[in-house]
Amino acid sequence: MEQQGSTKLDGTKTASANEQLLTFIVDGEEYGVDILRVQEIRSWSNPMPIPNTPHYIKGVINIRGDVVAIADLRERLGLPKLEYGATTVIVVLRVNAGGHERVMGVIVDAMSDVTNVPQAAIKPPPTFKNSAEGSLAKGIVTLEAAAAEFGGRVPAAV
């Protein structure tokens, strides 16, 4: 997988023509996230629930010795809950929050593709009703937000 553009040592990105997104599906809608933030993709495994956490935080799972919390994106976006099935997938992301890097998992319906989206096509997000600005779990992170016309579908990156 080629890297488009380049990331400087301090994490900022140099201007590049395209942005590479990993896209996935939640409730029929296509969403995308900056591929540089994706650590891995795992198939569904039962999390250990944590008490006193928001309903969309399903618990923690063991990823090679690390204890990682996972959040259900459907529930976070206020969508009706779905049974976890064979195509349910956990996208494990590296995010920057509270001053340091953390690893978090996001439960999505299914994986889609890796696509290149021209930077120019990425527009700032419209305001969603349930503040899907993309803050997962208590003030964790804002992922790249974009809206772009793309191949007939409308991917909104969360």
Add this chain to the structure above:
Amino acid sequence: MANVLTVDDSVSLRKLVANTLASAGHQVAEASNGAEALEVIKTKTFNLIISDINMPVMDGLTFIKHVRVLAAYKFTPILVLTTEMDPAKKKVAKESGATGWLVKPFDPEQLLTTIRKVLG
């Protein structure tokens, strides 16, 4: 590129010398006092020895006296590191067998230059 032995009980100073020399491509071994240094000498032959004077267990000058007795080290350059070098101390050091000295504080650049000269 030479085999150098550096002896000093102060870790920071010893490593300063060692790392400086290593950066110039030399192979460096270390010891924290004279007695330890005598053990290290048994392991291989050194082209140059740099030693502090004030050390516990066995001080630098005693160490040098022991080294000069060894056939392999009759003509090896041995430098002492010292904070001051008045004529009296100079004499004592030379009498113990030291080749020359480097005055602390030294500049790593200076160290390398001196080493270069001594090793030819």
Add this chain to the structure above:
Amino acid sequence: MTNRLADIQQELMGTFFEEAVEALTQIESGLLALEKCQDDPGRIHELVNDVFRAAHSIKGGAATFGLTQIAEVAHHAETLLDRLRSGSMKPNAQITSLLLSSVDTLRALVQWSSSGDGSDAPATDALCKDLDAAAQQLGAGSERDTAAASKPASEVRKARYQIKFVPKPDMLTTGNDAVRLLRELTLLGDTKVIADTSRLPGLREVELTKCYLGWTIELEGAVTRAQIDEVFSWVDDDAEIKIDELVERSSAAAAQSGERPHDPAARAPEHAGDRDGGGSIRVSVGKLDMLMNMVGELVITQSILGELEGDGPIDVKRLASLRDGLALLARNTRALQESVMSLRSMPIGTVLSRFPRLVHDLSRQLGKQVELKLSGQTTEVDKTVLEKLGDPLTHLVRNSLDHGIEKPEVRRARGKPETGTLSIRAFHRGGDIVVELEDDGGGLDLVKILARAKERGLVGQDDVLSDEQIRELIFAPGFSTAEVVSDVSGRGVGMDVVRRNIKAIGGQIQMSSVQGQGTRTTLRLPLTLAIIDGQLVGVGSYTYVVPLLSILESVEINRARVSQFEGKLPLYRLRDDLVPIVSLGGVLGVTTGRMSLDSGLLVVVETDGERLGLLVDELQAQQQVVVKSLETNYEHVEGLAGATILGDGSIALILDVQGIARLARSAQGSSVVRAA
């Protein structure tokens, strides 16, 4: 200096700071020991010498790393110590106090330099002057001149020299090489070298170790006399050297001023700048060797197990071998784990070493006489526990001096020796570290404490409390029996904060005392934070871990002993006590099979001096678990102390008993536990 060399210097500055800190501690204890030392000239000389050498090494190191302020203070202190040393004198009270101040100032300078926070440097002029004056008073010693050897860059003009260089026969045995010296000369300018072989004997008489040659060198160039002297500086005793300048009018005046600057000012800046907060630890080579051995054993075990793989069916024989191999693996892993744990541990002495000085200063300040006894300094404690132990211990020591040990008059009146004793003992007991502070002071005045508590409204006027309960009051926030808020112990913010800090490292604190005789404070600490002994319990289909340290006992619940009251947690009659019951299923939000109090297991735990019974479905194994913090990737969750990964890869959450208690209390009304 090249960048690379500057980097090397920068990297090692951290090591120097560590060494300096150790050396300063050495100086301090040396000075304190000297104070106590009676007339024993041998011992005095030894101690003064040790202190001198420590100061000398700080000076040398600081100067090398360009830390001129530290070097300067160290230099003045060293001069003073040198005078004491040469006169075999014991420092008097004034000098001791001055030197102790120097230690403090140097510590502050080291701290300032290593933090690089951009604030102003601590002032040192007055101190240096005082040290100088003290040294002068002791009389003139050998001149110790460390004027910066900054040769003014003079204009170098072209010159011609004739140099006669005749090494003595034995010059070579000093390791000096005539050829090298000649080469150095040739680098300075244009040279013409003529050898003098007149002293060379016949081939048969030549001794290879001797030098028979001499040389006359003509040197021309932009060279100073000093430069030539420098070339020969090591051998001026071992050779005949004559340098004559041949004066000649030279029209071309070389305007070179390329002197090699010896200027120490052009060095790395005082401020070390950013130091990464990663922390480091010094580990003995012995421990590392042990670790290597363990790893070696592990590799062997792995290959043994590897050999069991192979064609053919898994028969009984192979199964037995496999089992043996696994047992071996378990032993190796355990040993490796212990080895690694021991790497992180350091002797508790590093924390205790600050107390002699503290007690010394504090007792003077309070007008009391106190002797400090330390034991068990070699007891090893995990680095993280050690770091957090300092403050609570300091507070306890201050308390003991401030409130515990009485003034000499009072002690005399009570028939006690005027000098009070505070002993701090550290040792291992049953898998924990125990630190005991014991003083022979006045003990806890229970009457006063109770009165104060009533005054503060912490207990009702008519409440009757047991001695134990009164002692507990000390730990209540904002409690203090100080008549005057002495600036020593502060506003009684003490004990509750101390307890909180001890808890934060997973430990417990207890006090006992006999009025009029003394107080003993006992701290129990876990060996390490990262690995704890845990009791696995099953709640519903999930497994949780209860820290073994907090478990008192476990009992099968007997419905008959349960009493329930409105708005409070159900109580269990355990022998003579009433223990509140907390259903873990309810608190953790797990629908367990047992939502009733008819059956299940009660794990009785203790936290903060109170007891609690945790209702679980079953008891599973007891084992060591590696604590993984939830805050690494998520955040702190009330009631949980972390998570661990079990042998089968599943996650078990580790309970924080105190947090559970809090959650249970706040959820009281909504508790789902009810009688069948």
